[in-house]
Amino acid sequence: MVEKTTQSAAPPAQNSGKWNVPTGRRTDEWSQALVSVGESQDRAAFTRFFRHFAPLIKAFALSGSSLSATHADELVQEVMLKVWQKAGGFNPEKAAASTWVYTIARNCRTDMFRRLQKFDTPLASDDFELESEEEESFIVLHTRRGSERVRELMGELPPDQAQILAKVYMEGKSHSEAAAELDLPLGTVKSRVRLAIQKLQALMEA
């Protein structure tokens, strides 16, 4: 067991310099790698991508301590295989590479929870995906800017709001589970989330 030396899922919100805004070269490198994987089944690009993202997927799997180390490893493999299979559908104009990987990891984790709980369902998370459609280029531009602004906003949120978002998104806790764990009334949790989302909406409409 590796001891965690830094904070768990919740990053300090004051430290806004820590949040990557995906205009930088670093993030573009991952978008490029994904495009190479999608267009030419580039194994070298996939390997670079794996070395960067697999440790993050494992951290995601272990946050909230709901999966064992064995299941976390299984999740890493499942997610990385899906990355390989779905890379052709990645559009760097529309999504940041990290958001794209996050949605795959989120879906695989949900499916794994359901399998572990012997949840009997005809549906898998992939069924929830929407058929992609062509979008107007101004919408795509809007999307790209929105994605950058979300990351800027995350750096500016008060710690109490950031903490709850981390619980919900990384640890996979519903609002009521987050409320129970933090010993807060459900209404407080909901209003903190709502405040954060309102800022986001204000940014998007600006």
Added chain:
Amino acid sequence: MVKHHPPADFLTEYAAGVLPMAQSACVAAHLSYCQRCRHIVERLEDIGGAHFEQLDPQPVGDSMLDRVLARLDDPEPLRYARSEASDDRLPGLLDRLINGDYADLAWKRVTQSLSISYLKTGDLEHEFALYRIAEGGKIPEHTHGGSEMTLVLSGGFSDESGEYHPGDFIVREGWDKHTPVALEGEECICLAVLDAPLRFTRLRHRWLNPLIKLNAG
């Protein structure tokens, strides 16, 4: 044009992947009608992406990389394809649950103008059902023990607070009393997700209450 949308906290829980299966399916079905909410969900997913890239990386050995590389040429799992007969105006996910035509479903007649068909999602806490209301037909005034999400799939209805058309998403809490009436001209089909059975409030319909149980699963 869709006018009624899920509240922001449902969309957030949806983007974080923490909504229960039945509710999540209802929100996903709304998204297939609503570009506005699709864009909001994309931004809400960016919150996930932003947190994800800040996680404290956990060591992953090269043996795992080798195992994954060895499996890259495995055939991809088969994906569900729409059947020829399916109604292509229906969200893909519902198409899959309905698996054919509305007429092939088992409909349970509750009143003269209301029939209900229960669909299986595997969610044991929520009922996931299609409500079919004859044109101009009324669902007697009722409340819910819990919350109700409704998505209009075809036709439309109105109640004390507005008029709803395909793609519109309505949330009601337990204490809201309402009397939906289908619009004239076409039968109305809605998806309803409940966490407690509905309760008719008027004396002449109350005898139905013991007959209505939550059909989750």
